[in-house]
Amino acid sequence: MWTVCTSLNLTANGYFYLFICIFSMRWFGFGFNGFGQLIAHVQTATEDKTDAANEIKVICPTLVNKSVKKCICGLKASAELKQIRASWSRRLSLLEDGCGVFLDGFKGVSSSSNKCCGFVEQSRGCKDAANSESQFTLAFQDRIEVWDFERSENGPVWSVDIRPSVETSDSLTKLPLVPEGYIALKPPFYRPLSPHLQAKSLALGPEHVILLSATGAVYTWGQGSHGQLGHGSLTSEEEPRAVEALWGVPMKAVSAGGWHCCCISATADLYVWGWNEIGQLGLPSRGVRKAQKQNSHDRALQSQDPNVKPGDEPTQTEDDKEVFISIQAFPALLDLNPQCEIKAVSCGSRHTAAVTTEGNLYTWGWGEYGQLGHQNVLSSDEPQCVEFFKERHLHVTDIVCGAWNTFVAVVKQEEMQKSPL
Template structure:
């Protein structure tokens, strides 16, 4: 079997406080993908608004931006504006989760620490090759049916029947993918981000009935929207669509001159002639099946605050607002637009991670 070539992590979008995205002055956004730099091969990225955490294959975490610093002997990292959580290697199957204030630069004593029991198979697993991402997936605690929160209590048990495979946090809501491929959500629902057809909050995990019976492979929570990818390559979106992040027609973008809208000029003219209003969607409270261009099947997805990125077997598609779309300009889009940079460079996208206002992509040569 041929060994897969080593790839590169790229970043684009809002640069914040000089995050891992470029070092030039006078520009607040990197409009075209550029390679990330670190003291070792990068295998994972976690981004907050003002800083970025890079996980290298050598077990080192590097922070860049408003928060800077590094830590060694790490297996995973999760960045949020108020907390950076590091999973540190330990003896045997015991490892330790440490919560730090981002401004501490990972020096001194952590704000809190707790032992995490890693399953034996996971403890014996070697570090994954470059680009595969961290061996564990924070904020889901390894070896336990619990999830991590940036506010006390830091460990919240889940119901015994919820054997979680993946968990993702939005600004006000949580998505959980269970071992059976079903999606659960809870938290704030005022923008329809829970997918239950209402704008009400849910205090406990509730299964999305609209997706019941369909096996999902991945979930992604944005600021106030949600996405999931099925095992057959279909993608579903729901929640807030103010910036076109659901790849559904958004009124705010239709009124913006620097926007790629869902309907072309011919379709819009035909609707105007027939007196048919454009079906703008502000909130989508149920999961909506999204048709990707060229009949592409989705492989992975990630969400920022107001944008969505989808990886297919052929390309990377992004919808949403501001310069995190990677289209060499700051135009917004309420339809999935292919990022041509990777096509032009003959790179195949393997993974994508969205920060609140930027995007990080792992790609290999074709």
């Protein structure tokens, strides 16, 4: 995708000139690739085959195809990738200029379905799109459609016509929000929302929801068994309830993971809450520390350390006296080291990623499939900078976490530095 910015400048002799800066945005992916949703599986050796093809674990950030060929009125054209949406087994690529969407990953049970893989013909002209394991949503200027991946009938399972307007057009960029409600992960797909909530954006976990209002207030509801609602308890809520611990602290972005939530304040601080069993909150985790000690023990065995014998348990250390957090039922302020401002955050099933205003990517949590981007399969309960992008002078602009993988949008730092903005 090309990102364009302009600047009007006055010369010494009184003439104006227009400075145009074009950013070429690229998308990288890493983590779980079991269905080819990150990098398409290759049946035979071809020139397009990469080292990551057919791998379940892609531990090195790898360029995702940013361009696909589509056919419009018999003419071939290049459609640049604008945004990525990810579920556990599929990746939805939203193309620019209303060209439509492209699906990669699990092809589904029904081999007759033409919506499970490749370009989605029904999506031509859509302004936004989102997907889950069972369906995908298309937002057009005048309507919203929900399509079932496995439905063979030629038609959406739910649709609604809307009146084109400035207000409606803005709401289309914030799926799963739709006029007067939102699209859920399970039937009934459409769920109404009270107008008094003034919903600005909304994120869905498997069984819980987090909503950001126009005033910066945060509401949550759904399952609360792991503290993911942020109300200080493990109880569930059937209706939206304000997160009182954040009252008076305006927020500007929210994200929902498998059993945890994150939000960014208007002052670029990051708040986290919910389950921390594998460090997905960036707080001390017993599971992570235990795994780290086991890894050190295994490495000592492989190096034939005379002080370590097969069958021995890892030795106890001072870390065993540390206070670990399994569930954080109230929002907690998370500081990155060094301290920095956060501009974007995304939650996976059990990992989290954040982008700083300086364009650096930090990740933490479960890393079994390489989804943390550190080119290993280790988990971490401390936010760590992904050096891959820094080393290549790439400025991270956006982040999208799938359940077990991560997608990152970047531009070259020199392009950012040349920008007049």
